[in-house]
Amino acid sequence: MSRAEMDLLGWDECDIILVTGDAYIDHPSFGMALIGRLLEAQGLRVGIICQPDWLSADEFKTLGKPKLFFGVTAGNMDSMINRYTADKKPRSDDAYTAGGMGGKRPDRAVTVYSQRCREAYPGVQIMIGGIEASLRRIAQYDYWSDKVRQSALIYSKADILLFGNAERALVEVAQRSAAGEKLKDMRDIRGTAFMTPQGWLPEGWAELDSTTVDTPGRIDKHIDPYEMLPEKSEKDITPASDTKAIRLISKAERIAAKQADRQHTVIRIPAYEAVAFDPVLYAHASRTLHLESNPGNARAMVQQHGSRDVWINPPPIPLSTPEMDYIFGQYYARNPHPSYGKAHIPAWEMIRFSINIMRGCFGGCTFCSITEHEGRIIQSRSEESILQEIVDIRDKTSGFKGHISDLGGPTANMYRLSCKDPKIESSCRRLSCVYPGICENLNTDHAPLIQLYKKARKIEGVKRITIGSGVRYDIAVESPEYVKELATHHVSGYLKIAPEHTEEGPLSKMMKPGIGTFERFREMFDYYSEQAGKKQSLIPYFIAAHPGTSDEDMLNLALWLKKNDFQPDQVQAFTPTPMAMATTMWHTRRNPLRKLARSSEKVDVIRDGHRRKVHKAFLRYHDSDNWPILREALIAMGRADLIGNTPRHLIPAQQPGEKFVHEKNNVVVRRTDKPKGKKTFGRSRDAAAQGSKK
16 A cells, blocks of 8 residues: 555565555455455555545555556445435545545546546556446436436546456456456456447447337437428339248247347447437336346447447356355455554444355345346355354454354345256346245245354354344245244344335335235244344334335325334435436336336426425424424325324324413414433435445
C-alpha cells in the first residue's frame, strides 16, 4: 500500500495495482483481499490504493505505473448506495471506512477512479470490476439521477469489465496480459464485457434480434410527421413465389442444431438510445438479460451505444468446490492493514468472526441484486475448508472469545442445495427455483449443512455459533431437522427472517412466497425453541413502497404487525438498484416477469414523497410521531374506524399528552408535553441487497 512497503519487498514496480473505495481489510469477506491474494498466488506483485483523494491524480501515482494494468472497483458496495439513503439523502457514515466516517469515496467511484488512473498515466490499461461495474455493464436505470445511463464501460473508458464471480476470468486476464496480450484484445473470456465497433462479429458467429427470443408484443413505431412515403405502384408489388416442398425436420435434429448454434450466437438487445426513452423496450431488454443469465445456456449479448457496441460475454461458469477452497484457503492476515492503527472500521467488526460458506442465490427476489451479480447456482466450499477457517479464527484473530458470529452467505441455508439433474439445470430458464413454488427438481436436503453445524460446534475453543445471515424460510420448512438444529443451537435471542410483505399484490412483484409459509416456519421455530427451553424471537424484515404495493396493502401489513405484536424499529423504503427486476418495474411501470407490450399490465409505483412516507409510517404504526400522517391517510382511505383507543384500533385518536375537552358537542384538543416514547425492537431490511453478505 506504500512505496516503503515496496522497498521492503524489493519491488521496483507493481505488476497490477488495485484501486478500491474501501479501507483495506485482509479478510476473505472483502473482495479486495480475495482478488489481491489470488493474484499474489499467481506470482504477481500486487499493489493496493485504498480510498484515494479523487480530486487530483496525485494519490493514484503513489505506487508508480503498473507493469500490466490498473484494476478498479468501488468496493464491497455500490458507491451510490453506500453514500445515499433510499430518500436520496447523503449518509453521514460509511461502514467500510476507518473511523466509520462518510465522504471518503466519490459518487460512481468506478468512473471517477478510472478517469484519475488515466490522468495519472495516459495510455495505461484499465480493468473494472466489483458489484458497481457488474450491475452497470449494460444501459441501466439510475435512481439517483432518475434517468437511464450508459454502460460503465462508456463512462470509465476501461479496456475490459469483469462481472459476477470473476476469479477465473481475472486469472486468465492477468496471465494473458503478462504474456503480452492487450486487455482490449481479450474478447473470448466468459464473464467479461468490452467495447467493439458497431456491428462487429467474430468469424463464424451469427446475430439474433432479442425480439425473436422474447417477443415484447406489438410496439408502435414512433410517427415522423415529416416523413414522405411514396405511393406503391403495381410494379413495386412482389409476386408470390412458386410453392416449394418443405422437408420436415425432427425434434432431435432441431435440438442438436440449436445447441450448436447457441455457442456462436449473440443476441442484440435494443440500443441505449432506444431503451433510454422507450419503457417497453427497456423492460424487454431487462427481461432478456435475466432470461439469458443461466451459464449453462446463456448467449452473448450486444447493445449499441452510439457508434459503438457493448459486447457482453455469457456469465462465468460457477466455481467448483475445489476452486472455492483454493480461493478461501489463501493466506489472510484476517485484520485491517496496520496503517489504520486502532481505528474503528464497522464492517470489519461486524464480520470479524464470521465465515462465508457459499455464494449465489436461487431465490430470484426482484428487488435484490445478488442473482444479477453472483448468479442463481450455489457455489459451496467444502466442509474441511470451512472447519479449517474456524480454527484459523480461533488461533489467529485477536479478541476471539469462542463465538463464531455467522456461517452463511447471501442466504444462510442454501449451502450445497442444487438442481437434482445437471442437464435440467443447464437448460433451465426459470427466474427462480422457489417461486411461485419450490421446483420439483430442486434438492432441498439440509443434511450437509446440519452436519457442518454439528462438527463446527465440537471444535475446541468454540463456545457457540450463531447464524447472522438471513434464513430462507420457504426451503427451511422442508427440513424440520434443520429448523430444530437452528432453534436449539444457533440463535442468540433473535433470528432475522424476511417475509417482506403479507399481501399477494407486492409479493407477486417480489417473487416471494405467501405469508402462510412464514407462519408455518414461525410455528416450527417456536416449537423447537420451547423444546430447547429457550425464549427466542424472529425479527421480520419488510419493504415499504415496493412496486405493486397499494396503500391498502400497507394498511393490511400494519394490521398484521399489530395482531402479531411486531414493532419494527428501523424501516427502509424500496431502493431501485441497477439491473434489478423491481427497478425495471419502478422505471417503466411494466411487469417484466411477463411478456411485454404497451397494453400489458401496469405496475403501481410509489414515487410521490408523501405516499412513501405513508407507507413507511404504516410499518411503524406504533411510533407516535407517525400517528398524524396515518390518521390523515386512514380518513382518506375511508378507514377512520381504525382510529381509536381500544386494542382493536390501529392508532390512538390523540397524541401522547393530549386531552379531549367536550364543549357543546365540539371536540377541543388541549396539548400538553409529549412523554418519551417506549423503546421498540425489530428491524426492517434495506431493499438494496448487494453481492456481499447481508
